[in-house]
Amino acid sequence: MIRSQTFRSGVARALALAGLLGVGLAPGALAQESPDGEALSIAFPTDGAVLQSTDIPVRVQVGGFNLACDEAGAPDRSGAGHLHVMLDGMSMAQLTNFYCTQEFWISGQGVQAGQHTLTLDLATNTHADLMDTAKSVTFLYQPTKPAAALPQSGSAKGATVEISAPKNGATVGPQFKLEVKPTDFTASCDLEGKQNVAGFGHYHVFVDMDPGAMMMGGGAPGAMDMMSMAGMISMPCGSSIPVDLTAWPSGQHMLSVELEQNDHTPLMEPGQGPKFATITVNLQNPFQP
Numbered sequence: 001m002i003r004s005q006t007f008r009s010g011v012a013r014a015l016a017l018a019g020l021l022g023v024g025l026a027p028g029a030l031a032q033e034s035p036d037g038e039a040l041s042i043a044f045p046t047d048g049a050v051l052q053s054t055d056i057p058v059r060v061q062v063g064g065f066n067l068a069c070d071e072a073g074a075p076d077r078s079g080a081g082h083l084h085v086m087l088d089g090m091s092m093a094q095l096t097n098f099y100c101t102q103e104f105w106i107s108g109q110g111v112q113a114g115q116h117t118l119t120l121d122l123a124t125n126t127h128a129d130l131m132d133t134a135k136s137v138t139f140l141y142q143p144t145k146p147a148a149a150l151p152q153s154g155s156a157k158g159a160t161v162e163i164s165a166p167k168n169g170a171t172v173g174p175q176f177k178l179e180v181k182p183t184d185f186t187a188s189c190d191l192e193g194k195q196n197v198a199g200f201g202h203y204h205v206f207v208d209m210d211p212g213a214m215m216m217g218g219g220a221p222g223a224m225d226m227m228s229m230a231g232m233i234s235m236p237c238g239s240s241i242p243v244d245l246t247a248w249p250s251g252q253h254m255l256s257v258e259l260e261q262n263d264h265t266p267l268m269e270p271g272q273g274p275k276f277a278t279i280t281v282n283l284q285n286p287f288q289p
Helices: none
Strands: 039-044 056-063 080-087 095-099 103-106 114-123 129-141 160-165 175-183 200-207 232-234 240-244 251-260 276-283
Touching: 039 114, 039 129, 056 080, 056 114, 080 103, 160 251, 160 276, 175 251, 200 240, 232 240
Parallel strands: none
Antiparallel strands: 039 056, 056 103, 080 095, 080 114, 114 129, 160 175, 175 240, 200 232, 200 251, 251 276
16 A cells, blocks of 8 residues: 655646657567557656655556456466556666556655656566557656665676575475575665666566567667566565466476566676576466366
8 A cells, every 4th residue: 555655746747658659569579459448547646746755656547457467477368467667768678567556666766856757558468568558647756855876886797596495396386485595696676677786686587488588679769668578477576586376277387587687688797698597396276277
């Protein structure tokens, strides 16, 4: 639930989404039109709002669409998916995460006081943007208590990640914890969608997909890059990661955890592939035996 904060109203600002719709797609990238009846609106912040809270509260209204993070990464289902939320841009590099609630907060860490633009759209289970649902608002960020600055750069050289539980080949139910151990890497959800900082980032968790095998568009500057990340179930930052495979059929599945930079690009060293860890589990799902 959104915490109580003091907000001031400001002069409303109109923001055109020219260039957002109808942008060219990179080969293999996906964008879809939403079926009739699916709608998204931003209830807060409003255009021209002045925010005095350190973190940025967001309230949306969703109609005709089921927000279902337990289905993230699973095959698309009409009328189901999640929210893509971007700050000061319309590409994956500004993606603060994906959400399945109509009220949530965006960390103010690294956000400078001044005018900012928030862009949201509905997305399918496989993270394809439903472009005709995209909405944007511009607001003035003037926190009473300034947010923390970006951390000092560290070193990502030698960064690795290990999955310590469950063990490779373990039998699991649909809901369990994935325990990971990073080395020379600090995961922070507050930094997602922010400027890259060496040694910092987050994880992408995949089911039945080779790490790093995602498509990101290369459209014109200012246009939204389309994302198709089938199998990507979460973008977490904790060492104990909740996994929900309720939407996945019983049987053998591959789980992969990949190190990502703040802009969601895989952490790599020159001449090397992405840094990741993989295990196989045997899923016993009573919902999909």
